[in-house]
Amino acid sequence: MAAAPQPVSPPAAATRGDVFRLGFIGPGNLAESIARGVAASGVLPASAIRTAGHRRPERAAAFASLGAHILETNAQVLDDSDVIVISVKPQIVKQVLVELKPLLSEEKLLVSIAAGIKMEDLQAWSGQRRIIRVMPNTPSAVGQAASVMCLGEMATENDENRVKSLFSAIGKVWTAEEKYFDAVTGLSGSGPAYIFLAIEAMADGGVAAGLPRDLALGLASQTVLGAATMVNQTGKHPGQLKDQVTSPAGTTITGIQELEKGAFRGTLINAVVAATKRCRELSQS
């Protein structure tokens, strides 16, 4: 089985001379995480970032504090940007795109991060086909997102590279076909919650075994972080890593045996499959 693929982050736009203007329509938390990551990692200078905060001045303040330009209206953001991220809530994406439609052209790249809104609809509402859709996940907030992107008909290779550089600034990013996005939601979209449960459970296990709560919780979260870092950085199969740390009749294989008794793995498979099914149901309603 292949090791976990390491998506290659393209060099910072600033270092390869591709400084493009990045606009956000909808200055929400995810937009801010992306903007901060992009500026902090040197992908773009803060001055290349713009948004409008007319409805929510406190959001304008957040963006201003990272060095972005605050413009009066979304129309101005559109006019002054090369790549425009649609980061409003899913329920108002249609309204926003229909409003901006007269101002849009194939000269600009549209990037949607709205959960559950398909490329077909984005194209229909905007009248454009130079679009990229991205599904990031909650850990964008701490710069460790798992993001998956799919390309609209007229999106170019350079467009794909630019969007890769943006989302590499807040974690890892993959390109895949849109047909996979329900399963992506069930896995990386919902997955963080499964791990929050796992961390709490491991802490409870530590307490059951006699540890003070604070120590148990700290060890649990750091242990999960360390294990995932090993899979990411060594490129080894997780089964191989498990083999390497289970000495004969030792403590670790004893713990593993309990997990197998409890159908731990099967339960996680069920969770991903059920969440995917629910996602499909929701996107058909």
Place this chain on the structure above:
Amino acid sequence: MAAPPQPVPPLAAVTRGDVFRLGFIGPGNLAESIARGVVASGVLPASAIRTAAHRRPERAVAFASLGAHIFETNAHVLHDSDVIVISVKPQIVKQVLVELKPLLSEEKLLVSIAAGIKIDDLQEWSGQRRIIRVMPNTPSAVGQAASVMCLGEMATENDENRVKSLFSAIGKVWTAEEKYFDAVTGLSGSGPAYIFLAIEAMADGGVAAGLPRDLALGLASQTVLGAATMVNQTGKHPGQLKDQVTSPAGTTITGIQELEKGAFHGTLINAVVAATKRCRELSQS
């Protein structure tokens, strides 16, 4: 419930003027991880590190390549160090300490990283009581260890701070009483393997839901990494984080429901408790 404690790493030894000489008895992989981390993070200059590699010349090369001094014998290392890490395999710790006993004194701090070897025995074999015992875990190799230390009778506060600075260079470190070490083994010692299983299972779930294997595995490991990073960095309770990402009748709560059906939480508790029990059995045999 308290958020996971964020152990505060002390200032790098070099910046606070405390450059001490660090010797390793037994130039193994964990010793090398610590040495590399210590140098890379600026806790000590490479020139402050020493080891002897008479039995395994290839290990000498590894240490020399990071800039450490290579001596002829362990006695040399002892003589030329202030803090001495005993990093030989547990089965030969007694032999090594008994050999070095005539050369040891309360002027030096002994640090043992040997799994399962108690302070009592370390004190008896070495004839010293200025000892600190540390239980790190496998992700030391990627700089994200969860380490727990306990202090011998004559270890000072400065000793504790020095050892904290060493293990902060390869992850997080806590101080706790030795009586907790079996449970620490069951949780952070064995825990990485539980997470390797979880990552594999989530990837299988992704494949069951229709994703290509490479994408599923990459998303699974990055999702786990991101979730643990959120717990570590936000300081919020994992249950609260779970609440924040489970929207009504959404995909995530559907996945959670499957985990609860499968007693996911209880199974992890069982694993930690069983591994702890096995650790106690082993330390009594």
